[in-house]
Amino acid sequence: MINITRKEKAPDCLKKQTNYNCEDVLEKLEKDFLGKCYICETNQFSTNVEHFKAHKGNKKLKFDWENLYLACNHCNNIKLTTDILDCTNPKQNVEEQIIYNSISEIKEKIKIKVNELYKNDKLTLQTVDILNKVYNGHTKIKEIDANNLKIYFLEEMLYFQGLMLKYNKEKFNEKKLSKIESKIEDELHKGSKLTAFKRQIIKKYNYKKLQKYFD
Numbered sequence: 001m002i003n004i005t006r007k008e009k010a011p012d013c014l015k016k017q018t019n020y021n022c023e024d025v026l027e028k029l030e031k032d033f034l035g036k037c038y039i040c041e042t043n044q045f046s047t048n049v050e051h052f053k054a055h056k057g058n059k060k061l062k063f064d065w066e067n068l069y070l071a072c073n074h075c076n077n078i079k080l081t082t083d084i085l086d087c088t089n090p091k092q093n094v095e096e097q098i099i100y101n102s103i104s105e106i107k108e109k110i111k112i113k114v115n116e117l118y119k120n121d122k123l124t125l126q127t128v129d130i131l132n133k134v135y136n137g138h139t140k141i142k143e144i145d146a147n148n149l150k151i152y153f154l155e156e157m158l159y160f161q162g163l164m165l166k167y168n169k170e171k172f173n174e175k176k177l178s179k180i181e182s183k184i185e186d187e188l189h190k191g192s193k194l195t196a197f198k199r200q201i202i203k204k205y206n207y208k209k210l211q212k213y214f215d
């Protein structure tokens with residue numbers, strides 16, 4: 001999960017308070033949420049318009065533009081009515097408060113942890129719990145979905161780790177290095193998939209020069 005900035009204005013179709021899945025809502029959510037589910041940071045499952053705060057029949061919450069988020073079916077079914085950190089709130093730093101550990105083998109568990117500084121923060125703990133369920137599954141059926149997600153996860157992360165290897169291998173070859181760096185820049189941009197995990201590697205191993213590509 002990474003912080004994103006909502007820029008789009010509320011679509012007119014919401015005023016009628018009949019359908020929150022209208023075309024305009026979907027298009028604008030895709031733009032603001034950079035075409036990926038805000039929870040798993042991929043587009044591997046079908047798209048859902050998620051109510052960040054459960055509306056429980058409350059019309060205002062049900063059609064409130066600021067309460068509509070782009071999630072996937074897999075994550076939406078796990079989060080349900082749980083309150084989690086708000087990636088659109090700049091006061092809640094979802095990249096800082098959570099540690100996103102990558103894996104290198106399909107049988108490994110993806111371990112999402114709370115940053116020690118936030119170990120008593122209820123929302124951070126609840127978010128960590130949801131993310132662990134999303135990436136690893138907590139019921140048999142969710143394990144099947146999580147396993148498919150993990151295959152995508154590994155493909156994406158192994159590609160990124162390959163770039164990092166080349167970055168280290170070619171560190172004295174300026175021409176090659178600048179090409180590799182530009183590919184790494186794309187992967188660290190918030191529009192890439194699983195950005196939080198990629199940035200975690202950069203932070204953990206202290207690649208200071210590459211941190212300028214966090215935006």
Ligand SMILES: [Zn+2]
Binds near residue numbers: 037038041042074
């Ligand atoms: Zn998702």
